[in-house]
Structures are given as C-alpha cells and as structure tokens.
Amino acid sequence: MDRIVVRFGDLILKGRNRNVFVNILFKHVKNALANYETNIHKNYDAFEIEYHTENEEDIKKLLKDIPGIHSFYKVYTLSRDINECANKAVEYIKNIPNYKNFTYKVETRRSDKMYELRSIDFSMKIAPIIIKQTNIKVDVRNPEITILFEIHKDAIYLSLDKSNGLGGFPYGVSGKALVMLSGGIDSPVSAFLAAKQGLEIELFHFESSPLTPLEATQKVLDIAKVLSKYTINQSIQLHFVSLNELHQAILTNVVDSYIITILRRMMYRFADRYSKEHNIDCIINGESLGQVASQTINSIKTITNKIDTPILRPLITYDKNDIIKISRQISTFDISIRAFNDCCSIYVPKNPAIKPRINICEIEEAKFDYQSLIDKIYNNIITLEIKPNTDINICDYGLEFNEAINNYVKRD
Ligand code: ATP
Ligand code: MG
Numbered sequence: 194m195d196r197i198v199v200r201f202g203d204l205i206l207k208g209r210n211r212n213v214f215v216n217i218l219f220k221h222v223k224n225a226l227a228n229y230e231t232n233i234h235k236n237y238d239a240f241e242i243e244y245h246t247e248n249e250e251d252i253k254k255l256l257k258d259i260p261g262i263h264s265f266y267k268v269y270t271l272s273r274d275i276n277e278c279a280n281k282a283v284e285y286i287k288n289i290p291n292y293k294n295f296t297y298k299v300e301t302r303r304s305d306k307m308y309e310l311r312s313i314d315f316s317m318k319i320a321p322i323i324i325k326q327t328n329i330k331v332d333v334r335n336p337e338i339t340i341l342f343e344i345h346k347d348a349i350y351l352s353l354d355k356s357n358g359l360g361g362f363p364y365g366v367s368g369k370a371l372v373m374l375s376g377g378i379d380s381p382v383s384a385f386l387a388a389k390q391g392l393e394i395e396l397f398h399f400e401s402s403p404l405t406p407l408e409a410t411q412k413v414l415d416i417a418k419v420l421s422k423y424t425i426n427q428s429i430q431l432h433f434v435s436l437n438e439l440h441q442a443i444l445t446n447v448v449d450s451y452i453i454t455i456l457r458r459m460m461y462r463f464a465d466r467y468s469k470e471h472n473i474d475c476i477i478n479g480e481s482l483g484q485v486a487s488q489t490i491n492s493i494k495t496i497t498n499k500i501d502t503p504i505l506r507p508l509i510t511y512d513k514n515d516i517i518k519i520s521r522q523i524s525t526f527d528i529s530i531r532a533f534n535d536c537c538s539i540y541v542p543k544n545p546a547i548k549p550r551i552n553i554c555e556i557e558e559a560k561f562d563y564q565s566l567i568d569k570i571y572n573n574i575i576t577l578e579i580k581p582n583t584d585i586n587i588c589d590y591g592l593e594f595n596e597a598i599n600n601y602v603k604r605d
Contacts, residue, residue, distance in 0.1 A: 194243040196243050218240075229251065261363035263360055279322040279323055285351065286353065300341045302344070371464055376416065381419070393425075396417055451553060487545070
C-alpha cells in the first residue's frame with residue numbers, strides 16, 4: 194500500500210485541548226475516507242494513511258476539504274543512508290513528467306533527534322548531490338516542488354507532492370453557528386470560512402414563495418450540498434423559514450424606505466430564537482460593510498439592536514473581488530450567480546434608509562401584529578438533511594415551497 198502523511202500544524206494544538214482536537218480531526222479523516230480501503234494511524238503530530246494507488250487522487254481531493262489539515266503528502270519509505278536517499282530522490286524526480294520545467298527546494302524535518310545530522314546539515318549535504326544528477330532549477334523562496342525528507346527512527350520518508358490543506362481548526366471545535374444563508378455570493382463564503390475555522394454550522398434560509406421563485410430555493414439546496422463536504426459527517430442541516438405571510442404584511446404596512454430594514458429585523462428575530470432554543474453559540478451572515486444600504490454601520494446597528502446572540506460577520510471587511518475569489522475556489526460562485534431573486538431582492542425600494550432609526554422601526558412594527566406571524570412561521574420551520582450526493586430538484590415537485598417540499602418528502 195502507498196502512504197500519505199497528514200499534518201495538522203502544532204501551533205494551534207498546544208495545551209489541554211490538543212487531544213480533543215486531534216481526535217476530532219482523526220474521526221473526520223476516517224469518515225471522509227470511509228468508502229476506500231485504508232489503514233489510518235494516529236501519531237503524535239501527524240496521521241499516516243495507507244491506501245491503494247488507484248484511490249490516490251480521490252483521497253487527496255477529500256483531504257483538501259477537511260478543516261484543520263495544514264498539509265499532506267505522499268511519502269516513499271527509504272533507508273537512513275544519505276547516499277541511498279539521494280539516489281532514490283533522483284530516481285523519483287526523474288519520474289515526474291517534464292521534471293526539468295519545475296523549480297525545487299530541499300527541506301528536511303528530523304523527528305528522530307538522535308540522527309547523526311541536523312535537519313539543515315542533511316539538506317546542505319543531500320541537495321548538491323541531487324542537483325548535480327538532475328540539473329533541476331532551485332528556488333528556495335517559492336519552489337513549485339518541495340523535496341521533503343523526514344527523518345524517523347527506522348526510516349527516512351521522501352515526499353515530492355506536499356500540498357496545503359485548508360488550514361484552520363478541526364470541524365466543530367470552535368462551537369456551533371447558525372449561518373444565515375441566502376442564494377447570493379457572500380453568505381456561502383461566510384459559511385465556508387466559519388466551518389474552516391472550526392465552527393459546526395447549520396444553515397438557515399428565508400424563502401418567500403410564491404413571491405420568490407423555487408429556483409432561488411434550488412440555489413440554496415445546491416449550495417448546501419457543496420458546504421456539506423466540509424462537515425465531519427458529510428451532512429448538513431438546512432432549515433427553511435417560510436416568510437411569505439410576514440413578508441406580505443411588511444410590504445402592506447411598512448413605509449417604503451424601511452421595508453428592508455424591518456424585513457431584516459424580523460429575520461434576526463427568527464435566527465436569535467432558533468439559536469437560543471438549540472444551543473447555538475452564534476449567528477453568522479455574509480455582510481460586508483457598505484455593500485448595500487442594509488450593510489452600513491448604522492443599518493447594522495438598527496437591524497440587530499434587539500439581538501443578543503453574538504453575530505459574527507466573517508466578510509465584514511472583505512473586498513467583493515476577494516469574496517468572489519473564494520466563492521470560485523469552493524465552487525459556489527456558479528450557483529450563486531444564477532439569476533433568481535431571493536426575498537431580500539424581490540422588492541428593493543427606490544430609497545432604502547441608509548441611516549434607519551430604531552424608534553422609526555418600532556413605530557413601523559407597531560402597525561401590525563408581527564409577533565403572532567413570527568410564532569406561526571417559527572412553528573413551521575422545515576429542516577432537511579443535505580449531503581454531497583443529495584439528489585433534489587425542488588422545482589419538479591410544485592410551484593410553492595411547502596407544497597413542493599411535502600411532495601418531495603413523500604416522493605417514494
Ligand atoms: P449574499 O450574497 O450573501 O446574499 P448580499 O450582498 O446579497 O449577500 P443581503 O441580501 O443584504 O446581501 O444579505 C446580507 C446577509 O443577510 C446575507 O449575506 C445573508 O447572511 C443574510 N440573508 C439575506 N437574505 C437571506 C435569506 N433569504 N435567507 C437567509 N439569510 C439571508
Ligand atoms: Mg443576497
């Protein structure tokens with residue numbers, strides 16, 4: 194069997210939580226690779242995965258999506274003789290297609306401190322031999338390929354394909370978050386960043402069909418499928434809040450310039466209540482300062498003045514281009530740009546308040562009995578469990594959300 198070493202970085206893992214972190218990450222790796230025949234060993238500062246060569250690409254792809262993994266690489270097991278190591282390295286390098294087109298750097302890590310050479314001396318001694326025999330180009334700052342030697346007690350490992358993992362923390366070690374997920378570009382990126390930083394995430398979506406089309410709901414389902422890849426059980430909860438009745442009441446009763454502000458205040462009331470009732474530590478959204486009227490600092494303050502669950506905004510200072518870059522990397526971008534409006538964009542007033550005032554919100558809200566609408570809607574939240582391979586096309590099941598979901602659930 195071949196072997197991959199997985200590293201989780203030691204900076205973050207010091208102290209009492211180390212074992213907890215490592216065990217969670219170990220479980221995540223095991224779950225992610227469950228469909229392949231492997232042996233996975235837990236060492237002090239790394240995992241070693243033995244696998245069959247034909248699964249290598251699949252396994253590497255799965256490791257790329259696991260929060261808390263800092264790097265991973267395939268290793269060849271060599272003897273502890275430096276000349277033999279050099280010869281083997283030359284052989285493996287020459288096997289890389291077009292190996293002369295890349296730049297290289299030699300790196301050594303000595304986990305057996307009793308070995309006769311220090312890491313730096315090992316590198317200094319072996320590098321010239323390898324370079325002489327291969328004529329490869331060296332770039333120690335930004336190499337395309339790192340020739341990594343790891344000195345262990347009974348062998349030396351050689352690796353030529355070190356890749357960076359996601360980094361961050363093992364899934365769930367930072368607590369639990371409710372992500373307000375729209376079908377837009379930003380909130381899926383926020384969800385991803387939260388999961389990467391070790392938050393367990395549940396997704397909370399407001400839909401307003403038939404005011405909003407079911408295609409907008411489908412976007413959220415497809416985004417949830419992507420996000421489920423990052424979770425420890427390859428599965429994520431997606432909660433649907435059907436706002437329609439409340440949405441209509443807002444459109445009828447509230448002065449134009451405050452419609453979005455009030456709609457968003459209502460959204461946070463749901464998210465806050467859900468978080469409290471389900472022991473969720475924080476709410477996450479995709480807000481970025483100044484992007485739209487509801488994301489000025491004044492709006493943010495007014496919209497959330499009654500909310501005491503902490504609200505985290507991973508993207509608050511991000512430039513749109515940087516957000517788009519991440520959304521392309523995680524493949525939510527193409528889903529997000531499908532042109533269907535969700536409930537925040539279905540009716541945007543000509544002059545939304547950019548400095549909305551709390552006392553005016555209270556006056557507007559007093560015009561209708563929002564609390565009983567909230568209670569009614571809250572009691573009808575629908576939850577789906579979404580996995581990477583969940584096969585659902587909601588538009589096949591009806592025109593309005595509740596009808597479609599019921600038909601979907603009853604489909605077999
Ligand atoms: P996004 O690209 O994430 O939709 P946006 O720039 O379009 O963001 P808004 O529509 O103002 O901004 O929404 C700001 C944030 O509010 C979103 O990032 C999301 O977290 C939350 N949000 C907006 N609409 C919904 C919705 N229908 N369901 C759940 N959360 C929502
Ligand atoms: Mg949006």
